[in-house]
Amino acid sequence: MMQNIIKSMLEELDAMLSGHFIPYYKVSLGLAAIVSLVFSIVLSHGAVFEGKIAVIDLDGSNYSTELISKVNTSPYIEVTEVIRSPVNPITLVSHDRNLGVLYIPKGLEKSLKKGEQTVRLGYFADDTNDAQNAKVLQSLNEYIPELGAELSVGKIAALGLGKEGIEATLSPMQLKTRYLFNPASSSTISTIIYFVYFFSSLTYGLTSLMIIGRLKVTGMWQMAIERGFLSLLARTIPYALFYTTALTLITAILVIFGQLRFEGNYFAFVPSVFMTGLAFGWLAFLLSWTTKNPGEGAGRMIFLVPPGFIMGGSTMAVGIMPIWTYYISHAFPLVWLFRFFRDFAMRGRSLIDMLATYGAYIIYLTVIAFVVMMFVERVKKTANAS
Structure with missing residues (x-):
């Protein structure tokens, strides 16, 4: 045998x-x-470090321009083009031109100054590949609320709250994420x-x-x-x-x-x-x-x-x-x-x-x-x- x-x-x-x-x-x-x-x-990169997105800016205000600039400098996001008129977002993501499209509605600056209601920005994600948008969506979901909170600091400060009190009022609960096995996205x-x-x-x-x-x-x-x-x-x-x-x-x-x-x-x-x-x-x-x-x-x-x-x-x-x-x-x-x-x-x-x-x-x-x-x-x- x-x-x-x-x-x-x-x-x-x-x-x-x-x-x-x-x-x-x-x-x-x-x-x-x-x-x-x-x-x-x-x-060489395990994630899209400079995810390209387009922006449809229907507000065209000074604040929307400043907002776009801040988004462009945030981690994992690169604004490739800004369109100031209504356009079908599909054309902006075709041929892998962009990973998604950020939509800024008309009247953004006016609504923010009045503070009467929440302004909702839109993001059209090219989900033909979910993994491509992972870091972009994560960054936008973290960064947009932070920018919005900056506008409310002055109003809340007038109430006499301290630094910690202002933070607790603007963001009473947060989620912090820790990656267990691949924090560097290698x-x-x-x-x-x-x-x-x-x-x-x-x-x-x-x-x-x-x-x-x-x-x-x-x-x-x-x-x-x-x-x-x-x-x-x-x-x-x-x-x-x-x-x-x-x-x-x-x-x-x-x-x-x-x-x-x-x-x-x-x-x-x-x-x-x-x-x-x-x-x-x-x-x-x-x-x-x-x-x-x-x-x-x-x-x-x-x-x-x-x-x-x-x-x-x-x-x-x-x-x-x-x-x-x-x-x-x-x-x-x-x-x-x-x-x-x-x-x-x-x-x-x-x-x-x-x-x-x-x-x-x-x-x-x-x-x-x-x-x-x-x-x-x-x-x-x-x-x-x-």
Whole structure:
């Protein structure tokens, strides 16, 4: 048994080094390095630091001009154009021209001086991408009330209240936000590392999806089946080791050079990467089981890696998914890897805290291995019957 497992692993290493198939030992390291470098440069900011907005100023007063100037100097906002006549805001955000449009109604200055009613400014947000407007909306929601409060200070001061009393009257309750895991909005902590894991998983998934077809084309399929399901599963171990090595190396480089914060123990995180490598390989066997050549298996990539990237919390909030979708998403290995990364790297959870999740992941791998065993036994029975 052990001899067959070792033979299967060595055969996969020979295939990698032969030059006739994907040289995964090179691709795994090279792609991870390239992706981390390119996206670190392209996505140097994790947030829109100068969110461009247009302003429709129907008041045209001295105060509205002053207001626009103050908004333009506030954090995360850049006023690109001021329109002093009614216009459809859609035209101002088309072609990614602006992230949104601030609307200043007519009679702003007059209403503020009288102080008879609250003046409501409008903001038309281009929500084709919610993330783009996050900092702009946050800044406007904080800054506009502050500017409005400045106008009321003189009136309230006449009541004889002290500084603290004036502040309490103008703003009886405030909300202060503290960002727990990424206060600097660093892309390396979230977006870039997700891309590194995603593209590394794509190449590994592509390689593993071609194994079954390669065994059939090279005439080794029957021998692989006769050795048993454990020997077949063991063929993914060399690839999983290179997959783990590549991600570990790139992560270490990012941490050493201060581009990535890893709060937990990386050695406690490593098993999850290796287990993800096994999961990708074993699922690839099931997906490509009926294929007759490597190219046919590669065509089934869409079912292996991308769903985990989409539903793993890298492109959208996990909380917006229905509960049944959340549970089904764990059928994809990348969802598990992203979950482990967030808990270990960003939240700093310990190995003890993650034992339950590791246990669930082991059960997940056991189920996949059991299904592979059933497939192998069925092929054996068919061969013996014929």
